Amino acid sequence: MPDIATPPLTRVSGPLTTPMNRPGSTGAQADTCRQCGVRHLSLFAALDDAALQSLHYRIEDARFRAGQTLYEADTLGRTIFSIRAGVVMLERLTPQAERRILRLAGQGDVVGLEALLGQTHSSRAIALSDVAACALPTAQVQELSLSNRAFTQHLMVRWQRALDEADEWLAELSIGPARERVLRLILKFTDYFGGSRIQLPMREDIGAMLGMTLETASRVISNLRREGLLTAHGHTEVTVDVPRVLEALRSPD
Amino acid sequence: MPDIATPPLTRVSGPLTTPMNRPGSTGAQADTCRQCGVRHLSLFAALDDAALQSLHYRIEDARFRAGQTLYEADTLGRTIFSIRAGVVMLERLTPQAERRILRLAGQGDVVGLEALLGQTHSSRAIALSDVAACALPTAQVQELSLSNRAFTQHLMVRWQRALDEADEWLAELSIGPARERVLRLILKFTDYFGGSRIQLPMREDIGAMLGMTLETASRVISNLRREGLLTAHGHTEVTVDVPRVLEALRSPD
DNA sequence: CGAAAACTTGATTAGCATCAAACCAGGTGG
DNA sequence: CCACCTGGTTTGATGCTAATCAAGTTTTCG
Numbered sequence: 001m002p003d004i005a006t007p008p009l010t011r012v013s014g015p016l017t018t019p020m021n022r023p024g025s026t027g028a029q030a031d032t033c034r035q036c037g038v039r040h041l042s043l044f045a046a047l048d049d050a051a052l053q054s055l056h057y058r059i060e061d062a063r064f065r066a067g068q069t070l071y072e073a074d075t076l077g078r079t080i081f082s083i084r085a086g087v088v089m090l091e092r093l094t095p096q097a098e099r100r101i102l103r104l105a106g107q108g109d110v111v112g113l114e115a116l117l118g119q120t121h122s123s124r125a126i127a128l129s130d131v132a133a134c135a136l137p138t139a140q141v142q143e144l145s146l147s148n149r150a151f152t153q154h155l156m157v158r159w160q161r162a163l164d165e166a167d168e169w170l171a172e173l174s175i176g177p178a179r180e181r182v183l184r185l186i187l188k189f190t191d192y193f194g195g196s197r198i199q200l201p202m203r204e205d206i207g208a209m210l211g212m213t214l215e216t217a218s219r220v221i222s223n224l225r226r227e228g229l230l231t232a233h234g235h236t237e238v239t240v241d242v243p244r245v246l247e248a249l250r251s252p253d
Numbered sequence: 254m255p256d257i258a259t260p261p262l263t264r265v266s267g268p269l270t271t272p273m274n275r276p277g278s279t280g281a282q283a284d285t286c287r288q289c290g291v292r293h294l295s296l297f298a299a300l301d302d303a304a305l306q307s308l309h310y311r312i313e314d315a316r317f318r319a320g321q322t323l324y325e326a327d328t329l330g331r332t333i334f335s336i337r338a339g340v341v342m343l344e345r346l347t348p349q350a351e352r353r354i355l356r357l358a359g360q361g362d363v364v365g366l367e368a369l370l371g372q373t374h375s376s377r378a379i380a381l382s383d384v385a386a387c388a389l390p391t392a393q394v395q396e397l398s399l400s401n402r403a404f405t406q407h408l409m410v411r412w413q414r415a416l417d418e419a420d421e422w423l424a425e426l427s428i429g430p431a432r433e434r435v436l437r438l439i440l441k442f443t444d445y446f447g448g449s450r451i452q453l454p455m456r457e458d459i460g461a462m463l464g465m466t467l468e469t470a471s472r473v474i475s476n477l478r479r480e481g482l483l484t485a486h487g488h489t490e491v492t493v494d495v496p497r498v499l500e501a502l503r504s505p506d
Numbered sequence: 507c508g509a510a511a512a513c514t515t516g517a518t519t520a521g522c523a524t525c526a527a528a529c530c531a532g533g534t535g536g
Numbered sequence: 537c538c539a540c541c542t543g544g545t546t547t548g549a550t551g552c553t554a555a556t557c558a559a560g561t562t563t564t565c566g
Contacts, residue, residue, distance in 0.1 A: 090420075092420065092424050093424075094424050094425065094428065094429065095424075095425055095429075095433075095437075095502070096429065100423065100424045100428065102420050102423050102424065103423075113413065114413050114416075114417075116409065117406070117409060117410055117413055119413065122417055122420060123420060145405070146402060149399060152398070152405060153370070155409070156369065156370060156408070156409070156412065157370055159409065159412040159413065159416065160366065160367050160370055160372065160412065162416055163367075163412065163415055163416050163419060164367075164375055166416060166419035166420060166423065167343075167345065167355050167375060167376060167419060169423060170353065170355050170356075170419065170422060170423055170427060171345050171346075171347050171348075171353045171355065172347065172348055174423060174427040174428070174464060175347065175353065175427070175464040176347065176348075176349065177521080177522095178521080178522070180348075184348070202543095202544070202545095203544075203545065203546095204544085211427060211428040212522075212523090213522075213523060213524080214544090214545085215522090215523075215524080215545095215546085215547090216521090216522060216523075218544095218545060218546060218547085219522095219546080219547080221545095222545090222546065222547085235530090235531070235544090235545090249348070430553080430554095431553080431554065455511095455512070455513090456512075456513065456514095457512085465554075465555090466554075466555060466556080467512090467513085468513095468514085468515090468554085468555080468556085469553090469554055469555075471512095471513060471514060471515085472514080472515080472554090474513095475513090475514065475515085488512090488513090488562085488563065488564090
């Protein structure tokens with residue numbers, strides 16, 4: 001597992017290039033993992049030194065720029081991704097072939113778990129910001145879950161976390177007035193980005209997350225800026241007045 | 254594990270009584286499980302006779318009438334429920350304290366998995382129809398997943414199935430015109446009930462599943478009846494003209 | 507039979523989608 | 537360097553869908 005250098009979370013536009021998979025750093029896997037500052041958050045928190053030494057497969061440092069695809073829907077994956085830094089969107093197409101973003105995954109989350117069961121990916125995974133992840137071969141994960149009970153437990157926790165998140169999106173982000181849904185999503189961003197200064201995604205993406213048109217998303221956000229709940233810095237970066245957002249959600253105004 | 258007598262799926266209203274937990278039938282657990290006609294669909298499909306013989310905890314036959322609660326949100330469970338027959342709704346409250354039904358679980362599904370991780374239930378589970386389930390003690394399940402690799406795999410498949418279902422509800426049942434959402438939900442019912450003759454839930458429940466008011470749900474369903482896509486038998490039972498429903502969903506009319 | 511619960515239907519309104527146009531920033535090429 | 541082009545954003549005008557409020561009807565059950 002590679003080091004933890006956190007990539008800048010600036011949204012990078014431009015043509016999509018291939019993932020920045022690095023050809024494996026020097027030294028043994030175990031050393032790299034031991035030095036990882038976010039290992040305690042990851043699937044590998046359960047592994048002791050002995051377990052790290054015994055890894056049979058190479059764990060790759062997978063880097064993605066904003067907009068790049070981690071995997072496509074309806075494909076078979078050979079790896080699952082443990083996210084060290086950045087935010088990933090999971091999306092699928094509605095029956096009318098419109099994009100619908102199902103949920104986000106951030107530091108400590110794992111995406112692509114279905115690959116462990118031999119299933120094709122049910123959704124597409126796209127980097128919302130620049131992303132650093134460990135690409136864990138499914139064979140390695142399966143081997144570990146055979147031998148290591150705590151590791152299996154960690155896997156199940158990741159599954160449950162995804163399920164909790166899905167439930168929350170159903171209950172909090174897919175119904176209610178547009179304004180409230182946007183406010184709740186913005187709060188979620190402050191969690192994922194770890195602070196009140198966040199990157200707002202494209203209006204189209206916000207719309208796809210909340211089940212509304214990009215125009216409605218734009219209108220709501222413009223209003224929030226005028227009311228001072230958001231302060232723009234540059235074109236995509238904003239500061240959130242978290243207390244006032246919480247207050248706005250408490251009182252139906 | 255008890256026998257498989259399928260309860261009638263008629264919706265029973267009236268005051269909620271305690272679950273019909275039967276005090277365990279005669280004979281060893283293994284015998285009961287061997288005779289279970291839906292074992293191949295259940296978590297226990299992975300267990301051979303030896304494994305069944307070695308079960309340390311009593312697995313209860315849990316019966317619930319329509320409307321009864323399997324477990325409450327924010328409580329700690331000591332069992333998970335493997336559903337043999339009937340349909341269960343998982344619901345939680347929105348931030349505005351309105352009911353939101355997240356998804357359904359039917360034959361072969363497991364609800365309450367989070368109890369295995371020591372977490373409180375994140376949602377409430379309520380029987381939509383009469384339900385027959387096996388109440389599996391979490392201690393028993395944890396013990397099995399230690400010793401039996403295939404069983405662990407089955408557990409993970411159940412987690413993933415719940416996640417797939419949640420994603421589908423997000424993409425297909427929480428956005429789009431009311432009429433289409435109702436049509437898609439009705440198709441789902443034909444799956445869960447195993448045929449074109451289904452029990453329609455209360456309009457209020459349909460509304461809570463689709464994020465719409467009960468009046469809108471009622472209007473849509475009344476229209477579908479007038480158009481002949483649904484035929485009423487009694488007050489809650491209807492026959493679905495599946496081909497025409499599929500056609501109606503294909504063409505945006 | 508009467509009361510309560512669930513369902514249906516109507517009238518009105520609010521909120522959002524839609525269509526359309528203008529605006530703005532960044533990047534490209536003359 | 538400026539003009540232009542492109543992709544994203546904002547804003548406006550209009551119409552439709554579904555929420556809301558309000559009866560009225562049917563069904564269920566004590």
